[in-house]
Amino acid sequence: MPLPRVRFRTGAAAALAAVVLAATACSADATPATPAAGATTTAAVTPPPAGAGFDYQIGGAYTPASDVKVVSRDHTAQPAAGRYNICYVNAFQAQPGAEGEWGDLLLRDANGTVVIDEDWDEALLDLRTADKRQRVAAKVNGWVDDCAAKGYQGIEPDNYDSFTRSRGLLSDADAQAYIRLLSAHAHQKGLAIAQKNTSELSGNRQANGLDFAIAEECGQQKNCGEFTPAFGDHVIVIEYTDSGLKTACSRWGSLSIVRRDHDVVPKGEAGYVRKTC
Incomplete structure (x- = not known):
């Protein structure tokens, strides 16, 4: 069962994010941010409705x-x-117990x-060479094909920020x-694709072909505004505390915002929480 990847930017992680953000802003790959009123998307794909x-x-x-x-939901x-459905895939790391598949x-x-x-x-996946990136993508894209066949409209590839946990072996360019x-x-499958967290790379979202964002705890961390210049209101916010929900709702109320329990258990199970603005 997948669980949310909540990453708090503190200490060394905050310093690394600042370095990456600065490097991204100066790179040739960076593209100008789109107006906050809305973000353009690749033709023929539809992102989730803003603020839904x-x-x-x-x-x-x-x-x-x-x-x-x-x-x-998981893939x-x-x-x-009757809903817009986003298909979750753990795209940058191996699920526990599945290391032998890689x-x-x-x-x-x-x-x-x-x-x-x-x-x-x-375990982190090795994205350091073009050959390995192609081979990892081939496996993950098999899951994407399954998502499309089931009728999903969007993809949520998790752990985009795994390079920050790679002991310096991976770079943001690899990711x-x-x-x-x-x-x-x-x-190609007609699916929109999300940027999961990793706000420091939002400025490159057009070059990277990303259509909307999913941000965990950006209310708690007070950084939802790092996504909106690139994605406009096409940002889905997931909070795991009442304080994070309150901040997100008061400061970024035009976004899709929900509070869930940290283990995102199904309704009816012990610990279930779902709140909105």
């Missing part, structure tokens, strides 16, 4: 509430009838040790080169 009621169901599917117009689940595509350090995201006990492979394939 949202539910985050990657921990298990259940019948959405009447106010919900957009739902995100193994069926989409929700062979030489796991990221290893100079000693041959697999690099692990310790927060989630997930962006790889996500362009995913976005091109998603668009």
Whole structure:
């Protein structure tokens, strides 16, 4: 069962984000931000409706509430009838226990040790060469094909920011080169594709072919405004605390905003929480 990747920008992580943001702003790959009133999208794909009621169901599917117009579910689940459906895939890291499926595509350090995201006990995928990026994308795009066949309209590729946890082995350029492979394939299938977190790369969203953003805890971290210059109101905000929800609603109320429990359990299970503005 996938769980949300909540990343707090503190200490060294904040410093790294600032460096990446500055480098991105100066790179030839950077594109001017679109007006905050709305972001352009690739032709023939439709992003989720801006400001629509949202539910985050990657921990298990259940019948959405009447106010919900957009739902995100794991790629193994069926989409929700009558809603805009986003298909979640763990695109940059291996699910726990699935390391054997990736062979030489796991990221290893100079000693041959697999690099692990310790927060989630997930092995990072090796995106350092064009060949490996193509091979990783081939597997992930197989899941994207399944999403399209099931009737999903959008893709949520998680862990775009895995380069920040790679011990310096991966760069933001590696991540962006790889996500362009995913976005091109998603668009071929008629699917919109999200930028998940990683606000420091928002300025490159057009070059990377990204159509909307999904931001966890940007109310809590007070950085939702780092997404809106590039994506306009096409930003989905997921908070896990009442304080984060209050801040997001008061400062960025035109976005799609929801509070879920940290384990995003299905409705009816212990610990379930869903609140909106």
